[in-house]
Amino acid sequence: MEKHWWHKATVYQIYPKSFNDSNGDGIGDLQGIISKLDYLQKLGITAIWLSPVYQSPMDDNGYDISNYEAIADIFGDMADMEELLDQAKQRGIRIIMDLVVNHTSDEHAWFIEAKENPSSPERDFYIWRAQPNDLQSIFGGSAWQYDEKSGQYYLHFFSKKQPDLNWGNDQLRQQIYAMMNFWIDKGIGGFRMDVIDMIGKIPDQGISTNGPKLHDYLKEMNRASFGVHDLMTVGETWGASPEIAKQYSNPEHHELSMVFQFEHIGLQHKLGAPKWDYERELNIPALKEIFNKWQTELELGQGWNSLFWNNHDLPRILSIWGDIGIYREKSAKALAILLHLMRGTPYIYQGEEIGMTNYPFTDLEEINDIESLNFAQEALEEGQNMPAIMDSIRMIGRDNARTPMQWTRSEQAGFSDTPNTWLPVNPNYQTINVEAALADPESIFYTYQKLIKLRKDNEWLIDANFELLETADKIFAYKRVLDQDSYLVVANLSNQEQDFAWSSSFEEIIIANTDIQGVLTNRRLRPWDAFCLKLSH
Numbered sequence: 001m002e003k004h005w006w007h008k009a010t011v012y013q014i015y016p017k018s019f020n021d022s023n024g025d026g027i028g029d030l031q032g033i034i035s036k037l038d039y040l041q042k043l044g045i046t047a048i049w050l051s052p053v054y055q056s057p058m059d060d061n062g063y064d065i066s067n068y069e070a071i072a073d074i075f076g077d078m079a080d081m082e083e084l085l086d087q088a089k090q091r092g093i094r095i096i097m098d099l100v101v102n103h104t105s106d107e108h109a110w111f112i113e114a115k116e117n118p119s120s121p122e123r124d125f126y127i128w129r130a131q132p133n134d135l136q137s138i139f140g141g142s143a144w145q146y147d148e149k150s151g152q153y154y155l156h157f158f159s160k161k162q163p164d165l166n167w168g169n170d171q172l173r174q175q176i177y178a179m180m181n182f183w184i185d186k187g188i189g190g191f192r193m194d195v196i197d198m199i200g201k202i203p204d205q206g207i208s209t210n211g212p213k214l215h216d217y218l219k220e221m222n223r224a225s226f227g228v229h230d231l232m233t234v235g236e237t238w239g240a241s242p243e244i245a246k247q248y249s250n251p252e253h254h255e256l257s258m259v260f261q262f263e264h265i266g267l268q269h270k271l272g273a274p275k276w277d278y279e280r281e282l283n284i285p286a287l288k289e290i291f292n293k294w295q296t297e298l299e300l301g302q303g304w305n306s307l308f309w310n311n312h313d314l315p316r317i318l319s320i321w322g323d324i325g326i327y328r329e330k331s332a333k334a335l336a337i338l339l340h341l342m343r344g345t346p347y348i349y350q351g352e353e354i355g356m357t358n359y360p361f362t363d364l365e366e367i368n369d370i371e372s373l374n375f376a377q378e379a380l381e382e383g384q385n386m387p388a389i390m391d392s393i394r395m396i397g398r399d400n401a402r403t404p405m406q407w408t409r410s411e412q413a414g415f416s417d418t419p420n421t422w423l424p425v426n427p428n429y430q431t432i433n434v435e436a437a438l439a440d441p442e443s444i445f446y447t448y449q450k451l452i453k454l455r456k457d458n459e460w461l462i463d464a465n466f467e468l469l470e471t472a473d474k475i476f477a478y479k480r481v482l483d484q485d486s487y488l489v490v491a492n493l494s495n496q497e498q499d500f501a502w503s504s505s506f507e508e509i510i511i512a513n514t515d516i517q518g519v520l521t522n523r524r525l526r527p528w529d530a531f532c533l534k535l536s537h
Contacts, residue, residue, distance in 0.1 A: 001301040006190075006232040006257055007462050009046035010340075010452040011096065011347045015312045016053050016075055017061060018404050018423065019350055021416035028404070028415070030071070030080035034087050039434065043353060043445070044452035047094040047232065049192045051312055053081065054100075057107050059161040060370055061402075063098075063194060064105035068179045085187050094189025096232060101176050102198045103162040110172075111163055118150045125172045126163050127155040127203055135203060140374040143203075155203050157195075159370055167199045167217055177224035184225060190232035193256070197237040209239050215247055218255040227254060234306055234345075235259045242297035249303035258304040258345060260311075264290045268320055268396065276375055276392040282321045284493050285473050292478075295342055295466035305344025309335060310352050315400045319358035323495060327528045328355055328432075333447045333513035334530035338476055338491040340451040341510075341532055343466060350405050353448040354437045358400040359426050361393055368423055372397040399423060406433040450511055460485060472498050475525065484537055491530035498525045506533035 020032030030053065040048065052062035055070040062072065071077050088095055104111055113122040132144035132153045137160075144153040145160040155164045165172060180191070196218070200211025218235075226233055233256040235248055240261040248256045267286055270277045298305055309317035318324055322331035332355040340346045361367060363386075364376055372393050379389045394400075404421050406429040408414030412421055413429035426432075437445040455461050464480035464487065471477045474494040480487040487510065492498050501523040509516055512531035519525060 002251065003462070004230060004232075004257070005046070005094075006345055007304070008456050009232070009345055010044070010455055011047045011049050011232075011345060012040060012043070012045040013049040013051065013311055013347055013349045015051045015350060015402055018402050018415075020405060020407070021418075021421070024417040025074070026416050026418045026421040027074050029074065030076040030084050034080075034084050037087055037091055037093065040093060041091040042438075042449070043348075044449050044456070045093065045348065046452075046456075047096050047189050048088065049096040049234075049347065050098060052098045052100055057105055057161070059105070059159050061368075063100050064103075064107075064159065064162045065100055066105040066107040067109070069182055082186065089187065094232070096190045096192050096234075097183055097188050098194060099180065099191040099196075100194040101165065102195045103156065103158060103164045106161045106163055115147060115149060118152075121171060124169045125166055127166050127201075128152045129155075129203070133203065133206070135206065135208070139371050140378050157198065157201075157208060164201065165199070167201075168213075173217065173220065174224075177221060180221070180225040184229060184231070188231070190226065190234075190257070193233065193235045195238075196235040196256075197239060209237075210244065215253070215255060218248070219253070222254045222256075231257075232345075233257045238262050242294055242303070245294075245298055245305075246303040249298075251301075258306045260306050260308065261294065263294070265314060268315070276379070276396055278320075278392065278396050282493065284476065287493075288468060288476055291342065291476075292466070292468040295468075295478075300343070300463065305342070306347060307339050307342055307344040308347040308349070309339060310349035310401060311347070312349070312401050313398050314349075315396055316356055316358045317352070318355055319400065320395060321493075323528065324357045327495060328357070329442075329444055330513055330528040332444045334491045334493065334528045336444070336447055336451060337511055337513065337530040337532060338489065338493075340448075340455065341461065341480065341487070341489045342478075343462065343464070343480075346451075346455070348448060349401065353445050354406065354434055355432055355444045356403075356406060357426065357428065357432070358394060359403045359424065361390060361397070361399070363390065366424055367393065367397065367399055369398045369402070372399060408433050408435040447511070447513065454510065460487065471500065474498050475500055479535075486535040487532055488535055489530075489532045490525070492525040492528055495527045497527065499523065500525045505536045507536045508534040510534055 017028050019028040020036050021028050022031035053071055053075045054065045055067035055072050056062045056065050071081050085095055110122045110125045113120050114126050135143040137143045139158050143157050146153050156162050157164055197209040200214030201208050202211050235256045237259045240259055245259050248259045267283055269275055376389050403423050404415035404425050406413040409430045413425045437443040460482045464482035467479040469477040475492055475498050477490040510532040514529040
């Protein structure tokens with residue numbers, strides 16, 4: 001298998017509105033990111049996935065783009081973006097842009113022209129029908145919005161201010177590829193592709209994802225833009241299986257480097273129930289089964305995994321699957337060790353490396369997320385009570401990941417000079433912050449730092465096979481095996497002690513959040529114990 005830089009990379013996701021505010025307006029910005037690059041260099045990350053910073057009315061926090069080749073005023077301007085690219089490059093960090101091409105903003109010039117002039121070429125850049133069918137928006141309600149001027153409906157699988165693009169139009173596709181090359185020429189390191197599995201949609205047949213022409217479009221995109229460069233491309237594919245992931249990421253297919261698949265994240269929700277009906281406890285045997293499937297069925301050379309617990313659309317992993325009490329730091333380290341020693345490219349979401357948690361939202365006034373607000377409105381109309389609604393938002397809502405980054409124990413957690421931050425700062429910032437993490441050699445931060453360095457320095461993390469071990473339900477244990485070398489990874493994903501014994505001796509402790517000799521002597525794992533050992537031959 002041909003090796004690329006991203007096989008050994010660890011990617012750090014920045015949500016720009018929440019990372020660091022340099023000008024005191026309560027919103028993070030590009031200069032704020034630039035000022036924290038030394039911190040990210042210390043962590044050791046290889047690349048930054050930058051959530052959208054393009055010009056946007058911010059109906060969906062930048063995922064509604066009105067100009068792909070301009071920067072939103074709240075973040076700065078193109079000179080700031082070019083400085084970020086240059087300063088990151090000087091530190092060996094690549095910038096991965098968020099490519100949002102399933103839809104645009106309704107304020108994009110294409111859509112304005114499409115509405116104003118139904119005979120224009122841009123009209124066919126979007127999807128119009130005289131009568132709507134029963135397709136539903138992911139954000140709630142019908143996926144069709146009536147346009148009075150033309151007497152037709154346009155398709156929007158997200159907000160009504162995010163009309164879906166018609167990828168069947170060749171002229172549209174060529175304009176998108178030209179835009180991608182604009183950014184490639186500026187020196188970016190690749191693209192994270194938002195809901196890319198939706199671009200092949202066929203609305204009249206009710207097909208929203210994995211449409212029949214999807215892979216033709218991706219092959220064409222590869223040829224027309226990033227395929228001749230050594231760039232990292234990752235597609236957001238909520239419905240992918242390992243077989244589908246191979247279609248995207250097998251190098252012979254000339255599509256993408258890897259995909260984000262969310263099968264493990266599905267365990268946060270009750271089977272067959274709406275997103276907001278969440279599971280109170282992690283089904284650890286199911287988690288093991290899912291990771292085992294992806295680690296073994298997406299074979300080396302046939303495709304590539306992405307590894308993640310968190311992103312801007314998900315709750316904080318510690319609050320939903322870890323422990324936010326006395327084992328907060330230990331459970332954070334356990335989850336990191338378990339994930340980062342699998343095969344794939346790991347992603348760290350801002351604040352994950354210091355153990356940030358969900359926010360204790362008490363009322364809708366504190367909520368910004370359009371998806372959460374739509375859910376609350378629909379739930380109220382259905383007769384649900386507000387305490388139950390807020391319970392769901394506190395656990396599952398997307399704003400949990402979007403509260404400001406916690407830098408220091410000073411006011412507003414060092415994120416901003418103003419108390420009027422766009423989302424409130426989590427009240428636990430005085431104990432959970434970067435300043436405290438850097439000062440403590442046993443902090444979560446240094447576990448992540450070590451895991452990142454291990455991936456850079458060790459070929460076995462790329463090449464070794466994955467073997468799930470049979471253990472008690474609450475224990476997740478696997479081996480990575482390469483030729484004569486075997487590495488044992490063990491994590492107790494619970495607050496209870498667990499029996500665990502193995503017959504092999506070991507020659508090296510690779511990483512641990514616990515006293516290994518104590519585990520060996522007692523043949524028991526304490527709560528949230530996790531470690532990796534190189535086993536003796």
